[in-house]
Amino acid sequence: GLNSVQTYVAWNIHEPVHGQYNFEGDADLVSFIELANSVGLLVILRPGPYICAEWEFGGYPSWLLMKNSSISLRTMDNKQYL
Numbered sequence: 001g002l003n004s005v006q007t008y009v010a011w012n013i014h015e016p017v018h019g020q021y022n023f024e025g026d027a028d029l030v031s032f033i034e035l036a037n038s039v040g041l042l043v044i045l046r047p048g049p050y051i052c053a054e055w056e057f058g059g060y061p062s063w064l065l066m067k068n069s070s071i072s073l074r075t076m077d078n079k080q081y082l
Contacts, residue, residue, distance in 0.1 A: 002041075003040070003041060003042055004041055004042035004043065004044055005036055005041050005042075005043055005044070006043070006044035006045075006046055007032065007043070007044075007045065007046065008046045008047075008048070008051040008052065008055065008059065009029065009045055009046065009047040009048060009051070010048060010051055010055060010059040011048040011049050011051075011059050011060060011061055012055075012056065012057060012059055012060060012061040012062065013026075013027050013059075014027055015061055016061060016063075017061075017063060018061070018063045018067060029045075048060070
């Protein structure tokens with residue numbers, strides 16, 4: 001049988017606003033780990049910052065774009081990467 005579960009730890013869920021951290025409700029990692037342990041499962045955490053292409057903005061918080069104007073998305077400005 002299976003003995004473990006894995007989950008991403010998305011930066012944009014746990015710090016939705018710069019400097020304001022959220023580990024409650026659906027973001028409560030401790031409760032998730034304790035629940036898994038209570039039914040005999042191991043937990044594999046997969047923390048960011050980048051977690052996957054399927055997740056909104058790859059798990060990065062949107063405030064990064066406002067905080068750092070040098071970040072550009074899906075651009076063709078840098079010809080060396082084309």
